Amino acid sequence: xxxxxxxxxxxxxxxxxxxxxxxxxxxxxxxxxxxxxxxxxxxxxxxxxxxxxxxxxxxxxxxxxxxxxxxxxxxxxxxxxxxxxxxxxxxxxxxxxxxxxxxxxxxxxxxxxxxxxxxxxxxxxxxxxxxxxxxxxxxxxxxxxxxxxxxxxxxxxxxxxxxxxxxxxxxxxxxxxxxxxxxxxxxxxxxxxxxxxxxxxxxxxxxxxxxxx
Ligand SMILES: Cc1cc2nc3c(=O)[nH]c(=O)nc-3n(C[C@H](O)[C@H](O)[C@H](O)COP(=O)(O)O)c2cc1C
Numbered sequence: 001x002x003x004x005x006x007x008x009x010x011x012x013x014x015x016x017x018x019x020x021x022x023x024x025x026x027x028x029x030x031x032x033x034x035x036x037x038x039x040x041x042x043x044x045x046x047x048x049x050x051x052x053x054x055x056x057x058x059x060x061x062x063x064x065x066x067x068x069x070x071x072x073x074x075x076x077x078x079x080x081x082x083x084x085x086x087x088x089x090x091x092x093x094x095x096x097x098x099x100x101x102x103x104x105x106x107x108x109x110x111x112x113x114x115x116x117x118x119x120x121x122x123x124x125x126x127x128x129x130x131x132x133x134x135x136x137x138x139x140x141x142x143x144x145x146x147x148x149x150x151x152x153x154x155x156x157x158x159x160x161x162x163x164x165x166x167x168x169x170x171x172x173x174x175x176x177x178x179x180x181x182x183x184x185x186x187x188x189x190x191x192x193x194x195x196x197x198x199x200x201x202x203x204x205x206x207x208x209x210x211x212x213x
Contacts, residue, residue, distance in 0.1 A: 077137065
């Protein structure tokens with residue numbers, strides 16, 4: 001049967017208000033761990049949606065590199081399509097698509113460049129060739145051929161021999177997303193899913209609401 005005609009049942013794992021506390025970061029940490037334990041491919045992959053200066057939305061996948069009560073971090077090229085959109089308009093949506101667990105998490109918030117020392121630490125942790133790739137690529141810009149890119153890489157491999165210090169290019173760094181809402185979605189039978197949404201309260205802390213499926 002074509003996937004278009006299937007009606008897959010999403011199971012009976014409930015996700016309820018009982019016992020989840022009021023800290024969405026703790027719930028997120030639990031769900032990320034569950035995705036790792038279930039061996040979801042790239043469990044830290046998420047879809048980032050941005051809106052540019054002309055109010056045009058766009059989406060792409062990136063990898064989560066860190067999170068704590070201050071926010072969610074991903075790294076990218078600040079001059080890429082997403083980088084330019086976010087520098088002009090910090091409104092952002094993050095979506096973690098954990099389909100094999102019948103789960104998704106949707107975060108709405110604002111993205112700002114992280115402090116330079118935070119970006120430096122993420123850059124330092126990259127393997128040498130990934131560092132060089134982030135220097136070589138003017139991400140999102142057209143280029144005439146793959147060969148030109150490979151030539152840039154060969155030049156960089158020569159300029160920065162094994163063991164040499166590779167400086168983080170200014171164009172590359174982390175965005176930190178400060179969440180306003182964090183929704184946890186658990187698939188249930190007959191499309192009667194569980195949706196619990198945390199909203200940041202004005203005076204600190206979070207409110208919790210159940211949304212209809
Ligand atoms: C699994 C996966 C992980 C990715 N991780 C990143 C990432 O962490 N940072 C990044 O800039 N692009 C990452 N990409 C590439 C982006 O999806 C995208 O092609 C690139 O960032 C350019 O997007 P833009 O032109 O909308 O700015 C990843 C793609 C996939 C499929």
